[in-house]
Amino acid sequence: MNFNTEFVNKLRISGLRPTKQRIKICEILFNREKTFHFTINDLSKMISEKLNEKISLATIYNTIHAFKKKGYLKEISINSDKSYFDTNTSIHHHFYDEDTNQLIDCNEDDINEVKINNNLTGKKINSVEVLIKVASDNQNQN
Amino acid sequence: MNFNTEFVNKLRISGLRPTKQRIKICEILFNREKTFHFTINDLSKMISEKLNEKISLATIYNTIHAFKKKGYLKEISINSDKSYFDTNTSIHHHFYDEDTNQLIDCNEDDINEVKINNNLTGKKINSVEVLIKVASDNQNQN
DNA sequence: ATACTTATTATAATAATTCTAAACTATTGA
DNA sequence: TCAATAGTTTAGAATTATTATAATAAGTAT
Structure with a gap:
């Protein structure tokens, strides 16, 4: 095939x-x-x-x-040093692991629905993206 | 003074x-x-x-x-070509106007509270950012 | 003031991305 | 089928944002 x-x-x-x-x-x-x-x-x-x-x-x-x-x-x-691309084009959000620089898809039950009240006249919403930055739970706070 | x-x-x-x-x-x-x-x-x-x-x-x-x-x-x-900085360091979100490349603060009543269910073991959440991209409502779709 | 530490600067280096123009390849239609 | 054409690929140059370097300058504590 x-x-x-x-x-x-x-x-x-x-x-x-x-x-x-x-x-x-x-x-x-x-x-x-x-x-x-x-x-x-x-x-x-x-x-x-x-x-x-x-x-x-x-x-x-x-x-x-x-x-x-x-x-x-x-x-x-993400942090503006690089562009990331995603083969999942549906509306969904991301975790970003700052230790490993990896993106992880956010499942529906990881986050509540994000509702936007658009007050901007003459403007339409093109996208809504939530980015949750995570890092190891140790106390190495930079 | x-x-x-x-x-x-x-x-x-x-x-x-x-x-x-x-x-x-x-x-x-x-x-x-x-x-x-x-x-x-x-x-x-x-x-x-x-x-x-x-x-x-x-x-x-x-x-x-x-x-x-x-x-x-x-x-x-934002789109990874530039870094934007914000003098407002409180937790809040942004509209980004793709026509003018301007950031606009999101007020509390523009968006509902974003709640994250963190399933990632050993990782703590450092930040949660919502970015809403908007553009003029005309039919000039690119 | 003096010595010490930290900041500033011009410049070079790096890294991601876009541009350019020539060579190449897929498509169209005679 | 084959040439014309329109779209693609390519190496390499150009651009842009950012960081590193190392010498000079400026704060600070004694």
């Missing part, structure tokens, strides 16, 4: 040409059970480890941004 | 030497009624506009980080 067909079709449907590079990146990102959180650097490393061919950094950036634009990825704002 | 005395004392109490540069930055940041949201670049521009003397970028970064460490500023995570 050929996994690629699925991604080829999805890419084509989205108006993105199914190139070798995009298909490879799809396989890495979307052939998995669980949500995947990654930085461009993470992804870049995985590509060079798992693939024989290389994909240039510029292409990785282009592809990730194209996927984000099409709604297949969400970008998560 | 000499505004400086106040900041000189506060700096000294915090274990920070009250230097000319730090006092100037205090005046810009804390001599105001309302919360102030800014980037390093914003602040840097304000300094060169309002002051005769210049303060080097490195000093601005050092000072802002020192103030943050002492709890006089909060850092806010």
